[in-house]
Amino acid sequence: MKKRIQKILKKMLITLLSLIGILIVAYFLIVKFYPSFGGDVTKKDYESYTNSKQYENGKFRNLDANVPQDLGFNDMVKLSWKFFTAKVENGRPKDDLKVQKIDSANVADYKGDTRFIWYGHSAFLMQTQGKNILIDPMFGKVAAPMEFLGENRFNKEMPLEIEKLPKIDAVIISHDHYDHLDYDSIKKLKSKVEHYFVPLAVGVHLKAWGISEEKITELDWWEETTYKGLQFACTPSQHFSGRKMNNRQSTLWSSWVIKTPTDNIFFSGDSGYGEHFAEIGNKYGPFDFAMLECGQYNEQWQDxxxxxxxxxxxxxxxxxxxxxxxxxxxxxxxxxxxxxxxERVTKKANELNIPLVAPRIGQAFTINNIENSPSNWWKNY
Known part of the structure; x- marks a missing residue:
């Protein structure tokens, strides 16, 4: 009887190990041949980053080397279980968010003051000085490498589909996470975009997706460049990177400063709160307009x-x-x-006496004119 039990346990162990092995092999095959996972930074690539203060021992890091904080295995299991099983009250709008559509001719012919069209989440079309700039152009259905791995975005429609966008002078990307850098969006935009500005190493994904190296400018924190009369500065953020299980911190993450002849603009990308905001403000501020991350947070990962x-x-x-x-x-x-x-940021902004704007998705607005935006429009959902 004892030998029989041992035999059964041995078979179960072999089966379990075989299943784990199959899953590991399947994962690496999918990652290798499914393009949305992006490219891989080579040893030769990394050699060119050794002068960066953010690069150390094969990885990029934050100003605070203890960020991001590594959760213990038990914490990770608990958090993952809670995320996939917990029912969040009002976790999604009760209906798809209705976007304000904009005419393609209106966009193509626009020559006025610097204006923005928000696509939801962190994606923007910015028009300034007769130039069209896309910021973190994630127009995909899910923020994941494959559709079945994520929930659908809140807005089914887009203010203006990629196919109807005019020529794009520049694309600015903050980091390589799926909710900011989307394979399908980049592929659809490819024929329209003149140049891409990204933090160090993020270009490896663009090149893997067929973008020529000549169209990509990679910048380290505090590096600046000018393009068609505009100034772009790559500035710090407090975050992390990676599109696969085994390549965290393989590319740099950043915020961006965009200076036009008339406006000074800041885009935060993703970031925990830190001293870098004051440092950026002292070096490049004051800003006329700042687009700041506010969502997808948790007390356990506020760093x-x-x-x-x-x-x-x-x-x-x-x-x-x-x-x-x-x-x-x-x-x-x-x-x-x-x-x-x-709701929370509005309350705090009022306490700090800092003006806050919250336009609807698709609403075209300039920095000094965002009228006709229904107050508290989100309460309709």
Whole structure:
């Protein structure tokens, strides 16, 4: 009887190990042949990053080397289980968010003041000085390498589909996570875009997707470049990177400063709250307009995603004249209600006396004119 039990246990162990082996092999095959996972940074690539203060021992790092904080195995299991099983009250809008559509001719012919069209989450079309700039152009259905791995975005329609966009002078990307850098969006945009500006090593994904190296400019933190009369500065953020299980911190993440002849603009990308906001404000501020991350947060990972109250404070640190919360109203990537970000940041911004704007998705607005935006439009959902 004892030998029989041992035999059964041995078979079970072999079966389990075989299954694990099959899953590991399947994962690496999918990653290798499914293009949305992006490219791999080579040893030769890394040799060119050794002068970067952010690069150390084969990985990029934050100003605070202890960020991101590594959760213990038990914490990770508990958090993962909670994310996939917990029912979040008002976690998604009760209906698909209705976007404000914009005519393609209106976009193609626009020559006025610097204006923005928000696509939800962190994606923008910015028009300035007769130039068209896309910021973190994630127009995909899910923030994942494959559709079955993620929930659908909140807005089914887009203000203006990629196919109807005019020529794009520049694309600015903050980091390589799926909710900011989307394979299908980049492929559809490929024939329209003149140049890409990305943090160090992020270009490896673009090159893997058929973008020529000549069209890609990679910058380290505090590096600047000019393009068609505009100044772009790659500035710090407090976050992390990686599109696969085995390549975390393989590319750099950043925020961006965009200076036009008339406006000074800040885009945060993803970031936990830190001293870098005041440092950026001192070096490049004051800002006329700051787009600041505010959503997909949790107390356990606030070192890499700000809480709404910190978003408002970051606006003060940056010396921004006006802030707009972003990284919300797009995807459900955390366990808070979908309106929690906008409600909390609005309250804190009022306390700090910093002007806050919250246009609808698709609403075309300039920095000094965002009228006709229904107050608290999100309460309709």
């Amino acid at each position: 890499i995603h700000m809480l709404p109250e910190q978003t408002a404070q970051a606006g003060v640190d940056l010396r921004a004249k006006k802030i707009m919360p972003i990284h919300w109203a797009g995807f459900k990537l955390a366990l808070h209600s979908w309106t929690d970000p906008i």
